[in-house]
Structure formats: C-alpha cells, structure tokens
Amino acid sequence: MTRRAVITGIGAVVPGGVGREAFWRTLSEGRTATRRISLFDPAAFRSQVAAEVDFDPAASGLTPRQVRRMDRAAQFAVVSAREAVADSGLDTAALAPERIAVSLGSAVGCTMGLEEEYVTLSDSGRKWLVDHEYGVPHLYGYMVPSTLAVEVAWETGAEGPVALVSTGCTSGLDSVGHAVQLIEEGSADVVITGATDAPISPITSACFDAIKATTPNNADPEHASRPFDGQRDGFVLGEGAAVMVVEEREAALARGARIYAEIAGFAGRSNAYHMTGLKPDGREMAQAIGVALDQARLDPTALDYINAHGSGTKQNDRHETAAFKRSLGQHAYDIPVSSIKSMIGHSLGAIGSIEVAACALALDRQVVPPTANLKTKDPLCDLDYVPVTAREHAMDAVLSVGSGFGGFQSAMVLARPGTAAAAAGRGD
Incomplete structure (x- = not known):
C-alpha cells in the first residue's frame, strides 16, 4: 500500500496574533500586521517597517529557563509545536518515540541571539578581539541552526530522524516536503514539521537595505506590503513560525483524526x-x-x-x-x-x-x-x-x-x- 501524508494538526505564531485561529482571522479579515519596527531603533535604515509578532513567551507557556536558553526563533517553534500536537489529538507519549520525527526549516537560524551576543562581547563593535567569558552559556546553541529542530524534538519526545532544512526562503516548503518523504519511505509515522525565523534585527535590515530589496515606504507601514501592485517597491520583512503534525494517512484515519489536507505532491x-x-x-x-x-x-x-x-x-x-x-x-x-x-x-x-x-x-x-x-x-x-x-x-x-x-x-x-x-x- 502506498503511504500518504496528511496534516492533522496546525500551530502558528505569526504577526497579527499568536495561535492558529488568530492567524486565520488575520487572513480572512484581510488585516495587515505591518508597522514601524519596534524590536530595535530602525532610524538609521532605509527600510524601517516590518511585520512583528506580539509575543509574550511567559503568556505562551514558556518557563524562565526556556526563555533564557532559547533564541526567539526557537521559542516560536516550540510554542507552535505544542499547539499543533494538541490540535492533532495525538498522545505522543503513547507512540513509539523512534517513529516520531522532526523536520524544521529556517533560513537564518538564531539571528537575534547571535547579534545580541556579538554586541555584548564586542562592546558594541568597539573590540575586535572579544572575550568569550562574557557570552551566555547557550552561545554555542545559537551558532548551530540544528538546535532549533532539537528544541522541538525535546518538546515532543521525537526520537526518530531530526533535521533542520535551510534552503533560504523555500526552507518552510522544503521542510514539509522532507516530512512527506519520511512518511512515504516508512522512516516515520508522525513528523512534527514546519519552519521558524525571527530575523528582525539590525544585521538583517542592513543586508536587505544594501540590495534595496525591502520597501522604503516608511510613511505608510500598514500598506507597505503590496504584492502584484503596480506601485509596489519591495518586500516587508516579517517573522514567525508554523508547525504542523503530518501523519501517515491510514493511521490518522484509524484513530479518527481530523484531517485538514493531504499533501499530494x-x-x-x-x-x-x-x-x-x-x-x-x-x-x-x-x-x-x-x-x-x-x-x-x-x-x-x-x-x-x-x-x-x-x-x-x-x-x-x-x-x-x-x-x-x-x-x-x-x-x-x-x-x-x-x-x-x-x-x-x-x-x-x-x-x-x-x-x-x-x-x-x-x-x-x-x-x-x-x-x-x-x-x-x-x-x-x-x-x-x-x-x-x-x-x-x-x-x-x-x-x-x-x-x-x-x-x-x-x-x-x-x-x-x-x-x-x-x-x-x-x-x-
């Protein structure tokens, strides 16, 4: 029998609202979540607008230790994964852990944590030789993008294949595609999959400013993102995460799971x-x-x-x-x-x-x-x-x-x- 992959759970941390239903309300109501950047002072940059997530880690259930350990991107991913698993109705503790996999995408990894640590260690760029003793204990984790997938695996008890897919702006599609392949080939029965990025930082803004890819429409942030419009002038940087539970179709049907969609190709x-x-x-x-x-x-x-x-x-x-x-x-x-x-x-x-x-x-x-x-x-x-x-x-x-x-x-x-x-x- 051909193994097919279906989506049975969805979690989201996105601009406009934290959670799947808040995400859908933003979309269905056609509301824009773009505004002047508040995560840092953008005055020095050509493009000063972004779509930020109003995210309170404690309100989303993260402990102080988790908040200290995890970069913002990892926090997004873990909160989204919790919601996706709850939405799916899966009892992951009752499953063979080696049959649960993680496939997570990210283009720029722990950008915010790395930049904050560089600023601290270099005394705001004044020191070329930095003193590592001023770095946080988790600095190595910020340097290794796969730690994002590891955090999701720890959260969900996944002991099967765990991977971080980084293919630029297609990472989030490719990570789900990899999840489908794991299901089809029989390497996993359940894959916690999706992607996360929290790139709204000075270094990212500087990079996109340099190639003039982002919009300079700072006077009207709400209407700055205008795909396909004749007056568009660049994209608006965003942040967020979406994580889904992807299961083998027959097993999902056997347990009476709600299926949102089948990933057909x-x-x-x-x-x-x-x-x-x-x-x-x-x-x-x-x-x-x-x-x-x-x-x-x-x-x-x-x-x-x-x-x-x-x-x-x-x-x-x-x-x-x-x-x-x-x-x-x-x-x-x-x-x-x-x-x-x-x-x-x-x-x-x-x-x-x-x-x-x-x-x-x-x-x-x-x-x-x-x-x-x-x-x-x-x-x-x-x-x-x-x-x-x-x-x-x-x-x-x-x-x-x-x-x-x-x-x-x-x-x-x-x-x-x-x-x-x-x-x-x-x-x-």
Missing part, C-alpha cells in the same frame, strides 16, 4: 543562475509545479487556488506570474491567486510553512485569503490576484509555491480529504 528545482536574480520566464518554478502536479496525478485544471510566493518585488511577482502561465496554460487566468505576505510580511525561511498552514486552513474553511493593499494593477501581472477582500470559493486542490535566494524554486499541492483530488494521488 511536492517538488523543488534550482535555476543555477544567480544568488538573487531570477530569469523572467519562470521555467524552473514551472518545472517544479509540473512535477508536483504529476505526483498528485492531477491535471492543472484541477487546481482551485494558488498561494503565491508574492514577495512584493517586481522581479519576483513577474517571474512567478510567468511560471503560472507556463505550467498551467489557459487555466492560469481562471484560478484565484493571492499572497498572504501582503498581511504578515516575508518571514524568510518560515513563510513557506506558514503558507502551507494557510492553504490547509483555506481548504478546511473554503475561503481564499486576499492580497491586501492590491489597488493598482501591474499590467504584467494580469491574473486573478484576489484583491483586498477574502473570497468564499469551492476548493478541492490548492498549490503553494516558494522562491528563494540562491535560485531555489519549490511547489506543493494539497488536496481536501474525501475529494476526487485526494483520491487521484492514491490511484483510487
């Missing part, structure tokens, strides 16, 4: 072209979409919604518009598309998992989240980008795509349980 490609540049034809993303659809055994016309990468840069928006046309043909003009980055910003490696969670919730609630702030149409982005207001829409199969620095291109197809789209992937 996944593929990744690289353009082997440029660190930040994209070819305008979208060929590699189109190839990833085609392979993901083939795995799902679905024709392009079976897709009912596309959750776009939609970063809000002209290069990206036009690149993926071309990819949709190339891979889906005429159907690209008939299918609703949206970018939730318009509301919660671009949280780098975390955003792919946050978008997968959004797709699973969209399938469950039969509502397409909007592209907020889309007012002026870019003539080169001429698809149905669902502006401003959420749309009720019948959906059986949805596509989520990601594009990242380094040329990474990823695509994932999710199917609503109990539908012909879900059955197609099993060859029923």
Whole structure:
C-alpha cells in the first residue's frame, strides 16, 4: 500500500496574533500586521517597517529557563509545536518515540541571539578581539541552526530522524516536503514539521537595505506590503513560525483524526543562475509545479487556488506570474491567486510553512485569503490576484509555491480529504 501524508494538526505564531485561529482571522479579515519596527531603533535604515509578532513567551507557556536558553526563533517553534500536537489529538507519549520525527526549516537560524551576543562581547563593535567569558552559556546553541529542530524534538519526545532544512526562503516548503518523504519511505509515522525565523534585527535590515530589496515606504507601514501592485517597491520583512503534525494517512484515519489536507505532491528545482536574480520566464518554478502536479496525478485544471510566493518585488511577482502561465496554460487566468505576505510580511525561511498552514486552513474553511493593499494593477501581472477582500470559493486542490535566494524554486499541492483530488494521488 502506498503511504500518504496528511496534516492533522496546525500551530502558528505569526504577526497579527499568536495561535492558529488568530492567524486565520488575520487572513480572512484581510488585516495587515505591518508597522514601524519596534524590536530595535530602525532610524538609521532605509527600510524601517516590518511585520512583528506580539509575543509574550511567559503568556505562551514558556518557563524562565526556556526563555533564557532559547533564541526567539526557537521559542516560536516550540510554542507552535505544542499547539499543533494538541490540535492533532495525538498522545505522543503513547507512540513509539523512534517513529516520531522532526523536520524544521529556517533560513537564518538564531539571528537575534547571535547579534545580541556579538554586541555584548564586542562592546558594541568597539573590540575586535572579544572575550568569550562574557557570552551566555547557550552561545554555542545559537551558532548551530540544528538546535532549533532539537528544541522541538525535546518538546515532543521525537526520537526518530531530526533535521533542520535551510534552503533560504523555500526552507518552510522544503521542510514539509522532507516530512512527506519520511512518511512515504516508512522512516516515520508522525513528523512534527514546519519552519521558524525571527530575523528582525539590525544585521538583517542592513543586508536587505544594501540590495534595496525591502520597501522604503516608511510613511505608510500598514500598506507597505503590496504584492502584484503596480506601485509596489519591495518586500516587508516579517517573522514567525508554523508547525504542523503530518501523519501517515491510514493511521490518522484509524484513530479518527481530523484531517485538514493531504499533501499530494511536492517538488523543488534550482535555476543555477544567480544568488538573487531570477530569469523572467519562470521555467524552473514551472518545472517544479509540473512535477508536483504529476505526483498528485492531477491535471492543472484541477487546481482551485494558488498561494503565491508574492514577495512584493517586481522581479519576483513577474517571474512567478510567468511560471503560472507556463505550467498551467489557459487555466492560469481562471484560478484565484493571492499572497498572504501582503498581511504578515516575508518571514524568510518560515513563510513557506506558514503558507502551507494557510492553504490547509483555506481548504478546511473554503475561503481564499486576499492580497491586501492590491489597488493598482501591474499590467504584467494580469491574473486573478484576489484583491483586498477574502473570497468564499469551492476548493478541492490548492498549490503553494516558494522562491528563494540562491535560485531555489519549490511547489506543493494539497488536496481536501474525501475529494476526487485526494483520491487521484492514491490511484483510487
């Protein structure tokens, strides 16, 4: 029997609200969570806006010891994992621990902890030779990104394969894709998967300022993230995490689990072209979409919604518009598309998992989240980008795509349980 992977639990720590339902309210109401940066003084930077999480670790159930030990990104991941496991109804203590795995994504690891420690050890950059004795005992953990996945494994009792996937801005899609592979090959029966990033720091702002990728629209933070809009001028940095419980389908059905979605297909490609540049034809993303659809055994016309990468840069928006046309043909003009980055910003490696969670919730609630702030149409982005207001829409199969620095291109197809789209992937 072919082993299939399904999502049975969702947890989220995102701008606009902590928790799965707060996340969905932000999306379904089309509310933007972008504002002037408050985590540090951004006055010296070209772009001074971001989508921050209003996060209280103690209120979210973390102990003082955990808060001291864990970077902000790790805190996001652990809180999201707790919610996902609770939502799934799984009793992880009753499972064989070696059959539980963790696949977590992150683009920039413990950025905030590392930067804070560097500032302390170097006396705000005045000392070239630093004294390690001033560092916190957990500094080594900040240096090793895999500690993020380890924290989730400790929290959930996972003793199976544990991995940290870091492929830039596609990390969150690729980590879930890896989870699916673990299920399909029989290496695990349950995978705690998702991604986390907390990159809103001076060093990150300086890096994106240097290449002018982030928006300079500091006067109107609420409307600064404008994917596919003719007046867009760069993306808005974000932060957050989404973690999901992915299970082998038959086992989930046997225990009567609620299934949000089946992960029917996944593929990744690289353009082997440029660190930040994209070819305008979208060929590699189109190839990833085609392979993901083939795995799902679905024709392009079976897709009912596309959750776009939609970063809000002209290069990206036009690149993926071309990819949709190339891979889906005429159907690209008939299918609703949206970018939730318009509301919660671009949280780098975390955003792919946050978008997968959004797709699973969209399938469950039969509502397409909007592209907020889309007012002026870019003539080169001429698809149905669902502006401003959420749309009720019948959906059986949805596509989520990601594009990242380094040329990474990823695509994932999710199917609503109990539908012909879900059955197609099993060859029923």
